[in-house]
Amino acid sequence: MSTRYVATLFATLNMAKSATKAPYNLAKLIIPQTENGKPNLDARWSVSFWVWSEIKNKKVRIIRDYNINQFKTVRERKARASEVIEAVNELLKEGYVIAKDKPLPEITFEPTVDRDNLKLTEAITNYIEENRTSLSPNTIRGYRNLNNVLTEWLEYNAIAGIRLIDFNQDAAKAFFNYLKLERKVDRNGVEEVGVSNKTYNNYHTNLNRIYNALVEDGTIKKKHNPIQKIKRKKKTVSTQHVPYTTDQLREIKKLILMKGDKQLFLFVSFIYYTAARPGRELRLMQVKDILEDTIYIAADRSKVDEGRHASIPPALEELIQEHGLRSYPPDYYVFTRYQEPGLKPVGKEYFWERHRKVLEELGLTDQEYSMYGYKHTGNIQLYQATKDLIAIKEQNGHTSLDQTYNYMVRLGQIRKVEVYRQFPRFGE
Numbered sequence: 001m002s003t004r005y006v007a008t009l010f011a012t013l014n015m016a017k018s019a020t021k022a023p024y025n026l027a028k029l030i031i032p033q034t035e036n037g038k039p040n041l042d043a044r045w046s047v048s049f050w051v052w053s054e055i056k057n058k059k060v061r062i063i064r065d066y067n068i069n070q071f072k073t074v075r076e077r078k079a080r081a082s083e084v085i086e087a088v089n090e091l092l093k094e095g096y097v098i099a100k101d102k103p104l105p106e107i108t109f110e111p112t113v114d115r116d117n118l119k120l121t122e123a124i125t126n127y128i129e130e131n132r133t134s135l136s137p138n139t140i141r142g143y144r145n146l147n148n149v150l151t152e153w154l155e156y157n158a159i160a161g162i163r164l165i166d167f168n169q170d171a172a173k174a175f176f177n178y179l180k181l182e183r184k185v186d187r188n189g190v191e192e193v194g195v196s197n198k199t200y201n202n203y204h205t206n207l208n209r210i211y212n213a214l215v216e217d218g219t220i221k222k223k224h225n226p227i228q229k230i231k232r233k234k235k236t237v238s239t240q241h242v243p244y245t246t247d248q249l250r251e252i253k254k255l256i257l258m259k260g261d262k263q264l265f266l267f268v269s270f271i272y273y274t275a276a277r278p279g280r281e282l283r284l285m286q287v288k289d290i291l292e293d294t295i296y297i298a299a300d301r302s303k304v305d306e307g308r309h310a311s312i313p314p315a316l317e318e319l320i321q322e323h324g325l326r327s328y329p330p331d332y333y334v335f336t337r338y339q340e341p342g343l344k345p346v347g348k349e350y351f352w353e354r355h356r357k358v359l360e361e362l363g364l365t366d367q368e369y370s371m372y373g374y375k376h377t378g379n380i381q382l383y384q385a386t387k388d389l390i391a392i393k394e395q396n397g398h399t400s401l402d403q404t405y406n407y408m409v410r411l412g413q414i415r416k417v418e419v420y421r422q423f424p425r426f427g428e
Contacts, residue, residue: 027088032045047081172230181194
């Protein structure tokens with residue numbers, strides 16, 4: 001497709017080349033998906049970009065299909081879209097804007113979806129695909145999980161095809177009540193009812209964010225956002241993941257090594273020294289993540305949206321060298337069922353079951369002890385040895401010292417002891 005052709009289309013939007021630079025967002029393809037996550041050829045594909053409007057003095061969103069939908073296969077539509085995107089981006093880089101000296105049409109773009117028949121799940125899928133390049137892998141997983149859980153609930157209630165505009169506040173309340181009062185979840189191998197307040201709030205935030213985006217792009221009106229009046233749950237401090245005492249660590253280490261389970265000891269040591277979470281952060285760690293002085297936890301495995309570096313203390317370096325971890329191919333996973341780095345990582349329950357047996361033998365079953373507890377324990381031990389909040393912050397990848405301070409307060413490590421000793425006596 002020629003740039004001249006796209007420039008002609010730009011002219012129909014009252015766009016012209018500006019003498020000064022203006023902000024813009026490059027064009028990208030919006031591909032609606034089926035319920036199975038495959039490209040939907042029965043829905044309208046489109047190209048979306050943001051361009052500066054001299055009339056509104058801000059960026060506005062343009063969505064057009066540029067005849068993409070005349071093609072009948074995924075390959076043909078993608079090929080056509082690629083040509084369109086290349087031409088659009090070239091003109092944006094040249095400085096095309098919605099000109100001030102030309103009247104802006106009342107509607108700056110043609111709707112690419114049938115708003116009256118757009119399904120709720122389709123709207124969520126479209127949002128994920130449209131924002132894929134600007135979202136972290138962890139955030140995308142959160143949106144997909146929301147869509148999966150919501151779809152499951154809709155299907156159970158025989159309203160899988162409910163339209164976006166029909167999902168009202170009553171329906172939204174019913175979904176969130178289901179999350180808290182009916183949904184079954186697995187907590188450390190035990191089936192319980194009701195998601196945590198944190199999970200509940202994550203679903204609330206993600207769904208509300210999607211609705212706000214739909215309001216912003218004109219798909220729906222603000223009054224049609226059913227989430228805005230549903231209250232979030234209060235944050236609660238989890239009683240899980242109790243830290244271990246020094247004596248308990250000594251007994252755990254002794255028993256694990258007596259069993260000859262060096263791999264389990266290496267795994268819990270990584271948690272203790274690096275504050276890595278035992279799930280995706282550590283279980284999927286690869287040899288290439290073990291650098292000279294730090295362990296790199298990539299964004300697609302991290303709980304937060306950015307990757308982070310955790311320093312390698314001397315004791316952990318000794319274990320790394322003992323196991324010769326850096327000598328294996330970079331793409332090998334550190335923890336495999338073969339007791340050495342390899343091509344396939346261990347499963348989610350691999351270490352959990354072995355660790356549970358160790359705790360049972362030591363009689364540590366009266367509280368919520370878990371492998372995650374080594375993360376808290378390591379942080380407590382480091383703080384008690386150094387009183388260095390900045391070191392704790394950096395090792396955990398916290399975004400602020402306030403976050404670190406509050407974390408250590410919750411662990412009972414920061415208390416104004418001298419102040420409390422001055423507490424006036426009752427009645428005196």
